[in-house]
Amino acid sequence: xxxxxxxxxxxxxxxxxxxxxxxxxxxxxxxxxxxxxxxxxxxxxxxxxxxxxxxxxxxxxxxxxxxxxxxxxxxxxxxxxxxxxxxxxxxxxxxxxxxxxxxxxxxxxxxxxxxxxxxxxxxxxxxxxxxxxxxxxxxxxxxxxxxxxxxxxxxxxxxxxxxxxxxxxxxxxxxxxxxxxxxxxxxxxxxxxxxxxxxxxxxxxxxxxxxxxxxxxxxxxxxxxxxxxxxxxxxxxxxxxxxxxxxxxxxxxxxxxxxxxxxxxxxxxxxxxxxxxxxxxxxxxxxxxxxxxxxxxxxxxxxxxxxxxxxxxxxxxxxxxxxxxxxxxx
Amino acid sequence: xxxxxxxxxxxxxxxxxxxxxxxxxxxxxxxxxxxxxxxxxxxxxxxxxxxxxxxxxxxxxxxxxxxxxxxxxxxxxxxxxxxxxxxxxxxxxxxxxxxxxxxxxxxxxxxxxxxxxxxxxxxxxxxxxxxxxxxxxxxxxxxxxxxxxxxxxxxxxxxxxxxxxxxxxxxxxxxxxxxxxxxxxxxxxxxxxxxxxxxxxxxxxxxxxxxxxxxxxxxxxxxxxxxxxxxxxxxxxxxxxxxxxxxxxxxxxxxxxxxxxxxxxxxxxxxxxxxxxxxxxxxxxxxxxxxxxxxxxxxxxxxxxxxxxxxxxxxxxxxxxxxxxxxxxxxxxxxxxxxxxxxxxxxxxxxxxxxxxxxxxxxxxxxxxxxxxxxxxxxxxxxxxxxxxxxxxxxxxxxxxxxxxxxxxxxxxxxxxxxxxxxxxxxxxxxxxxxxxxxxxxxxxxxxxxxxxxxxxxxxxxxxxxxxxxxxxxxxxxxxxxxxxxxxxxxxxxxxxxxxxxxxxxxx
Numbered sequence: 001x002x003x004x005x006x007x008x009x010x011x012x013x014x015x016x017x018x019x020x021x022x023x024x025x026x027x028x029x030x031x032x033x034x035x036x037x038x039x040x041x042x043x044x045x046x047x048x049x050x051x052x053x054x055x056x057x058x059x060x061x062x063x064x065x066x067x068x069x070x071x072x073x074x075x076x077x078x079x080x081x082x083x084x085x086x087x088x089x090x091x092x093x094x095x096x097x098x099x100x101x102x103x104x105x106x107x108x109x110x111x112x113x114x115x116x117x118x119x120x121x122x123x124x125x126x127x128x129x130x131x132x133x134x135x136x137x138x139x140x141x142x143x144x145x146x147x148x149x150x151x152x153x154x155x156x157x158x159x160x161x162x163x164x165x166x167x168x169x170x171x172x173x174x175x176x177x178x179x180x181x182x183x184x185x186x187x188x189x190x191x192x193x194x195x196x197x198x199x200x201x202x203x204x205x206x207x208x209x210x211x212x213x214x215x216x217x218x219x220x221x222x223x224x225x226x227x228x229x230x231x232x233x234x235x236x237x238x239x240x241x242x243x244x245x246x247x248x249x250x251x252x253x254x255x256x257x258x259x260x261x262x263x264x265x266x267x268x269x270x271x272x273x274x275x276x277x278x279x280x281x282x283x284x285x286x287x288x289x290x291x292x293x294x295x296x297x298x299x300x301x302x303x304x305x306x307x308x309x310x311x312x313x314x315x316x317x318x319x320x321x322x323x324x325x326x327x328x329x330x
Numbered sequence: 331x332x333x334x335x336x337x338x339x340x341x342x343x344x345x346x347x348x349x350x351x352x353x354x355x356x357x358x359x360x361x362x363x364x365x366x367x368x369x370x371x372x373x374x375x376x377x378x379x380x381x382x383x384x385x386x387x388x389x390x391x392x393x394x395x396x397x398x399x400x401x402x403x404x405x406x407x408x409x410x411x412x413x414x415x416x417x418x419x420x421x422x423x424x425x426x427x428x429x430x431x432x433x434x435x436x437x438x439x440x441x442x443x444x445x446x447x448x449x450x451x452x453x454x455x456x457x458x459x460x461x462x463x464x465x466x467x468x469x470x471x472x473x474x475x476x477x478x479x480x481x482x483x484x485x486x487x488x489x490x491x492x493x494x495x496x497x498x499x500x501x502x503x504x505x506x507x508x509x510x511x512x513x514x515x516x517x518x519x520x521x522x523x524x525x526x527x528x529x530x531x532x533x534x535x536x537x538x539x540x541x542x543x544x545x546x547x548x549x550x551x552x553x554x555x556x557x558x559x560x561x562x563x564x565x566x567x568x569x570x571x572x573x574x575x576x577x578x579x580x581x582x583x584x585x586x587x588x589x590x591x592x593x594x595x596x597x598x599x600x601x602x603x604x605x606x607x608x609x610x611x612x613x614x615x616x617x618x619x620x621x622x623x624x625x626x627x628x629x630x631x632x633x634x635x636x637x638x639x640x641x642x643x644x645x646x647x648x649x650x651x652x653x654x655x656x657x658x659x660x661x662x663x664x665x666x667x668x669x670x671x672x673x674x675x676x677x678x679x680x681x682x683x684x685x686x687x688x689x690x691x692x693x694x695x696x697x698x699x700x701x702x703x704x705x706x707x708x709x710x711x712x713x714x715x716x717x718x719x720x721x722x723x724x725x726x727x728x729x730x731x732x733x734x735x736x737x738x739x740x741x742x743x744x745x746x747x748x749x750x751x752x753x754x755x756x757x758x759x760x761x762x763x764x765x766x767x768x769x770x771x772x773x774x775x776x777x778x779x780x781x782x783x784x785x786x787x788x789x790x791x792x793x794x795x796x797x798x799x800x801x802x803x804x805x806x807x808x809x810x811x812x813x814x815x816x817x818x819x820x821x822x823x824x825x826x827x828x829x830x831x832x833x834x835x836x837x838x
Contacts, residue, residue: 046373046665052672055380059676062381073377074746078533079515079522086530111520114528162794168520190793191518192475193786200605200661206474219660219682290678 032270123263130299341694361401368740371418427637451643488618507777531749548758598644602651608664616644
């Protein structure tokens with residue numbers, strides 16, 4: 001018994017060596033792989049939506065052994081992404097630094113030209129999803145069941161109507177401005193730190209309405225504490241079948257938040273191909289697909305020139321919106 | 331009630347599965363050392379070890395991470411006491427009295443007090459958690475910006491007189507802290523401010539640990555170097571010894587501080603529950619209150635055991651408390667629970683009001699594991715005290731470079747930015763000079779902790795209420811807190827007045 005085992009072992013080694021020998025010349029030419037841990041920069045603080053997504057991707061890569069090195073998240077939350085953008089810009093030609101971005105990827109360079117960040121210099125890797133937005137009110141408001149009710153109530157309260165959001169000139173602020181001008185409202189925008197906090201302010205009746213991502217309100221929604229009135233999407237969101245889109249209501253306004261992986265400027269072509277391949281695997285993994293479904297995320301995978309064109313287009317859209325709101329000069 | 335006990339029993343069955351029990355033990359030990367390393371707090375520990383937890387089932391994974399969080403709360407006190415460097419932001423208040431105790435050769439007493447107080451705080455808070463989680467979650471939900479600001483005012487008020495008798499110097503120190511806390515992003519306007527032109531390192535603000543490690547760690551080291559030079563190179567960090575008799579005597583003395591421990595536990599727990607506050611303000615407030623109610627307040631800051639017991643019981647209680655909004659509302663009460671929350675999402679456990687019904691075995695397993703974590707952590711901690719004392723007996727010339735390196739690592743670890751290391755060294759020199767000139771340092775540290783919490787809350791409240799301050803006095807939760815704070819603030823002014831009146835009466 002012992003002898004056969006040894007024999008088999010010997011055979012195994014021989015076969016293994018043979019395979020290795022055959023494999024070697026190919027391996028030498030084989031695709032580029034990271035040689036040291038990859039820094040995965042997060043444009044936001046620990047515990048936020050972006051941070052959670054990065055830690056999920058890190059775990060998917062580690063659990064399924066998709067990469068030979070670990071991916072380590074590094075949080076650079078300063079200045080609404082300004083710190084992260086400047087940091088990544090400084091990593092020019094680095095094949096071991098990637099970043100996870102949001103819409104501040106467009107808005108921050110537009111609002112702070114002093115940073116001298118040109119997003120066209122960055123390397124597009126892959127758009128992993130687009131997060132959606134809905135208009136929410138507390139379930140205690142029995143008098144508000146649709147957007148018309150909402151407009152009536154908000155008009156009656158004038159600038160005493162509190163819309164809680166995540167920061168000045170942030171996604172939430174842009175949407176609030178849109179609602180104000182589309183429906184002739186004067187809602188007061190009050191910035192809080194992070195979408196989770198905003199969601200809580202609504203559930204605790206400390207704000208009258210919010211424009212949270214579905215994932216941020218999901219817990220309160222399921223507990224019957226808050227309700228969505230309408231969503232800023234192309235089609236209705238499966239989780240909230242009863243909430244129409246603003247498009248259905250005659251306001252042609254669709255707004256998303258990108259959740260995209262971007263590489264340092266001037267990344268080598270080999271590395272570019274590697275990350276594209278890697279994040280395609282992550283995108284198709286069961287874990288990521290489950291996460292997308294649960295968080296009501298939309299938007300397909302997008303890479304290469306398509307992603308760059310998407311960025312350019314989104315930047316123009318945001319430039320118009322920010323100019324309209326007076327946050328930048330046109 | 332019987333219902334809760336039954337569920338808790340079910341939880342114990344989960345927590346005492348051999349694998350889970352082992353995870354608690356390993357987690358506590360890792361946490362203890364992570365907490366003891368300056369700068370490497372539970373946030374970093376939990377974040378680094380998160381991917382490792384995929385080897386075990388979800389309940390075991392979260393139990394493991396919670397045990398690290400717990401162990402770190404115990405461990406944070408160790409370097410605060412031994413080296414005067416706060417091991418984590420939650421242990422800053424522990425340096426105020428822990429370090430002076432160690433200097434007087436009573437490091438063993440301080441370490442024992444910290445461990446036992448942590449145990450008391452942890453246990454009381456887990457019991458509170460077991461019986462009152464859902465109703466308290468309700469309170470946390472209604473706690474808005476005005477309540478938060480009132481609470482911060484109360485925290486400031488408890489610290490009146492902390493800086494000693496020199497009021498102008500105390501005010502100066504508070505102002506320095508507040509200005510430093512304002513650096514970075516202005517959340518209301520969305521614009522960067524006080525970033526010295528365009529230095530990118532200032533965009534994320536001045537990390538509280540950078541200041542604390544700078545003025546306490548580096549500053550303290552420079553101070554000791556000077557003393558060592560004067561003493562001809564013979565000084566040691568602490569002359570403490572350990573023996574069974576001493577330990578028993580220490581424990582006996584600790585019995586006298588039970589009131590402080592209970593106060594710290596309740597205070598810490600309730601502050602911890604409130605979203606965004608976390609364990610650091612909780613432990614600072616407990617220290618302030620302990621000093622206010624103490625019979626010998628002048629002993630605080632010079633080596634009072636109560637001054638160690640109060641913050642240590644409070645920070646452990648707060649860490650349990652901050653799990654409450656995480657589990658019931660999906661809002662993290664502290665940076666570490668934010669990462670725990672991320673972990674739960676990865677495992678498909680959606681935190682929120684329905685978690686207690688949908689995943690009750692997980693919730694109760696976690697609660698039961700906290701009881702076990704407390705017990706393990708205190709045993710491990712006490713067992714290591716002789717080893718810590720032995721380290722302190724090394725000559726200072728050998729320890730100084732080690733402390734210096736620990737400080738540098740501690741300054742670098744939270745943000746991984748060299749900018750913060752340079753800043754920390756600068757604060758070290760400034761801290762040393764401030765001590766030389768007899769400026770109190772604690773008020774500056776307090777201000778940089780509470781400033782970033784108080785400022786947005788104040789501005790949000792005023793924005794909601796069109797700039798009028800009456801919002802703090804018209805809301806049911808805010809009003810009593812704010813009034814208490816104002817009374818406490820007025821107390822130092824009232825005291826001499828009362829004395830004057832009483833004096834006149836006595837004469838008449």
